[in-house]
Amino acid sequence: MDERILKWLFDIKICVDEIESFFKGKEKDFLKYKENIMLKRAVERNLEIIGEAVNRIITRDCSFVERINNSRAIVGLRNQVIHAYDNISDENIWSVLTHHLPKLKLEVEKLIKESQV
Template identity: 50%
Template sequence: MDEEVQVWLYDILQSIVEVESYFEGMPKELELYRKDIKTKRAVERNLEIIGEAANRILKKHPGFSLIDAKQ
């Protein structure tokens, strides 16, 4: 696996870890999330990072296995 792909996979992992950290010690309730604009924006940004990294990986290596990447 080339270095660029490793960096993009790391970006995906870090974004997932970051999103999970936003909810530590809190109940995961949709209404609480909807009311918390800062958390919503932070989660949205991390989803953008994940999507962009996944797109770059698939563009460079179309056969790369990223389960449910298109969703």
Template identity: 55%
Template sequence: MDERVMKYLIDIDNSIAEIEGYFQNIPKEFNSYRQNTMLKRAVERNLEIIGEAVKKVLKRDEAYINKITEAKSIIGLRNLVIHAYDSVSDENIWAVLINHLPKLKSEIQDLMTQN
């Protein structure tokens, strides 16, 4: 594996770990998330990093499009958070955290161990 790709995979893994860490002392409940602006911004920033790292992985090796489920959607979310911040809904971000982040974490960790 290209060492730059590994670096980006590590960045993704670290961002996911940061997001998970935010909920160690805060209930992982939608209303707690929705009411905490600092938490929302921290989560959104890490989602930006994840999206950018996925974009860079694909730029270095297009084969990862088949190894990272929803890679294009991850990049799309990054673009939405950065460029259309005023249309980001708490519900959509929460759905990503609950429904998609666990799978991405598993895929990224599998890819990192294949090296």
């Protein structure tokens, strides 16, 4: 695997781990998330980095569009957070955190592991 792609996969993993650390030892509570502006901005920043890393990966090797589920949607979310910041839905971000991020983490860990074989 290309070293740059591997680096970007690790960037994604680090961001996912950081987001998970924000909730470590705490119940994931949407209302608390919605009220905590610092937490929201930290999550959004990590999602920006994840989206940029995915964009770089699929630009460098288009086969990753199929290897990372919803890769185009991940990039789309990054673009929305950056360019349409006034139109971000807390509910949408929460759905990403609770449903899509755990799947992305598994995919990225699998890709990293495959690269080390």
